[in-house]
Amino acid sequence: MDAPHKILVLDDDADWLELCHERFSQLPSGPDVRTATSSSRALAMLESEPFRLLICDLKMPRMDGLQVLSIVRRRFPQLRTVVLSGLEDEEFRSRAYALGVDLFWLKTDMQRNSTMFVECLEALLGRDDDGGFRGVQSKSLMDIIQMECLSRNSTVLRITRGPLVSKLWLQDGELIDAEAEGARGEVAFRRILAWKSGTFENLPPEPGRPRTITKPINALLLESAQTMDENANPSSETQFISASHRKTMWKLSLLTGEGAEFVVAVPPEGLGEPEALGTQAVEPLAAWTRHAVKIAKKIGDQLEAGPLSHIAAHNLDKQYLVLPHGEKSFLVGWPPEAAAGQLLEQGRKLIASWDS
Amino acid sequence: MGFLKKLFQAFRSRAAVQQLPSGSMTVDRDGLVVTTTVSSAYPQALLNEIGSGVLSLFREARAAQIPLAEVSLHFGSLRITAREIRGGAIIFLFPQTARSTPNN
Numbered sequence: 001m002d003a004p005h006k007i008l009v010l011d012d013d014a015d016w017l018e019l020c021h022e023r024f025s026q027l028p029s030g031p032d033v034r035t036a037t038s039s040s041r042a043l044a045m046l047e048s049e050p051f052r053l054l055i056c057d058l059k060m061p062r063m064d065g066l067q068v069l070s071i072v073r074r075r076f077p078q079l080r081t082v083v084l085s086g087l088e089d090e091e092f093r094s095r096a097y098a099l100g101v102d103l104f105w106l107k108t109d110m111q112r113n114s115t116m117f118v119e120c121l122e123a124l125l126g127r128d129d130d131g132g133f134r135g136v137q138s139k140s141l142m143d144i145i146q147m148e149c150l151s152r153n154s155t156v157l158r159i160t161r162g163p164l165v166s167k168l169w170l171q172d173g174e175l176i177d178a179e180a181e182g183a184r185g186e187v188a189f190r191r192i193l194a195w196k197s198g199t200f201e202n203l204p205p206e207p208g209r210p211r212t213i214t215k216p217i218n219a220l221l222l223e224s225a226q227t228m229d230e231n232a233n234p235s236s237e238t239q240f241i242s243a244s245h246r247k248t249m250w251k252l253s254l255l256t257g258e259g260a261e262f263v264v265a266v267p268p269e270g271l272g273e274p275e276a277l278g279t280q281a282v283e284p285l286a287a288w289t290r291h292a293v294k295i296a297k298k299i300g301d302q303l304e305a306g307p308l309s310h311i312a313a314h315n316l317d318k319q320y321l322v323l324p325h326g327e328k329s330f331l332v333g334w335p336p337e338a339a340a341g342q343l344l345e346q347g348r349k350l351i352a353s354w355d356s
Numbered sequence: 357m358g359f360l361k362k363l364f365q366a367f368r369s370r371a372a373v374q375q376l377p378s379g380s381m382t383v384d385r386d387g388l389v390v391t392t393t394v395s396s397a398y399p400q401a402l403l404n405e406i407g408s409g410v411l412s413l414f415r416e417a418r419a420a421q422i423p424l425a426e427v428s429l430h431f432g433s434l435r436i437t438a439r440e441i442r443g444g445a446i447i448f449l450f451p452q453t454a455r456s457t458p459n460n
Contacts, residue, residue, distance in 0.1 A: 066453065099432050
């Protein structure tokens with residue numbers, strides 16, 4: 001029989017830890033639950049023995065949860081992480097997810113809906129490294145929508161992919177509306193289906209939502225599947241050129257939609273050519289982007305400052321943003337008058353849609 | 357007794373976590389620290405690494421025809437902002453905590 005998975009719970013509140021220990025020890029898989037009241041103690045425990053899951057508070061003295069998570073993400077990339085916090089601000093949720101946590105729960109929600117929380121923990125303890133949508137293992141978004149429709153459910157599916165958020169409205173098993181990337185209806189639905197991974201959650205139904213989609217769900221899914229197959233396997237040169245042209249136009253519309261002047265997509269050295277829109281100076285900009293990411297990652301590693309989120313820079317002519325995204329890095333340029341506070345969000349939206 | 361002390365010292369040193377640097381510093385054209393408000397307990401070599409790293413970002417940007425006035429490196433738990441000044445740079449180090457906002 002396999003040894004039980006180990007869970008480490010980190011919180012500065014000893015009473016809360018006791019409660020968690022008692023609750024999590026009763027999980028169906030019977031995990032071995034350990035606790036730590038300080039970040040340094042937790043990191044020492046993670047160094048000394050293998051854990052499957054870390055459940056971490058955010059607000060703690062000396063080293064807070066975000067710092068711990070950034071260290072954990074680098075030192076123990078296989079470790080599943082859950083944030084269990086009393087901080088209700090949405091900003092902390094997005095910052096925690098940006099650090100790669102698997103789940104973010106409020107302490108109040110956990111107490112109110114402990115059964116669902118326990119199910120989530122069980123799913124995380126047993127989860128393999130497959131792709132797919134978090135919450136339903138190895139299922140594509142098509143499968144999830146079909147399951148909801150076959151069950152004749154009424155719900156709102158909120159789907160998140162990085163900074164992109166979309167919604168699907170289902171009423172009595174029928175898809176009635178969709179919203180994604182500024183589009184609505186069938187167009188939005190097709191865009192959502194093109195997403196390869198993400199997270200989703202069920203929100204309460206909205207019976208009063210106006211209907212914009214009238215086609216049956218099976219017809220929509222079939223059409224989308226055919227479009228995806230055609231894009232993946234172009235049968236003739238004309239089809240390929242047409243698809244390439246459509247892609248360029250789509251990227252240009254993204255660029256102008258977010259108010260950016262240019263984008264350079266930079267693959268790792270030796271793995272393809274940089275791709276750019278809105279600039280002729282592709283090679284020098286790509287070279288600087290590679291150099292900047294390399295130097296920043298080196299500094300981040302030496303200082304144990306967590307993963308590189310982005311690099312912002314400016315001069316009198318432009319504002320620049322370097323965003324690592326998967327294996328690629330993106331350099332996005334904006335005019336100097338663009339609102340600096342919104343560039344990160346706009347840049348993330350732009351590159352998240354870039355390869356869709 | 358001595359053996360136990362050594363054992364626990366070894367365990368503690370392995371688990372030790374370097375605090376993030378906080379403060380500001382100026383570096384010369386070679387990236388060496390000239391003045392700093394970062395704690396003297398923080399390793400000087402790491403500060404010099406930051407200095408030479410950010411200077412190379414400014415230098416390579418000039419080579420790419422995009423001379424920069426300011427660069428900010430945003431990590432999960434630290435932000436480094438550098439401004440180029442005559443013959444070097446001034447660098448600000450801001451640890452990011454749960455109480456700080458993403459842009460400060």
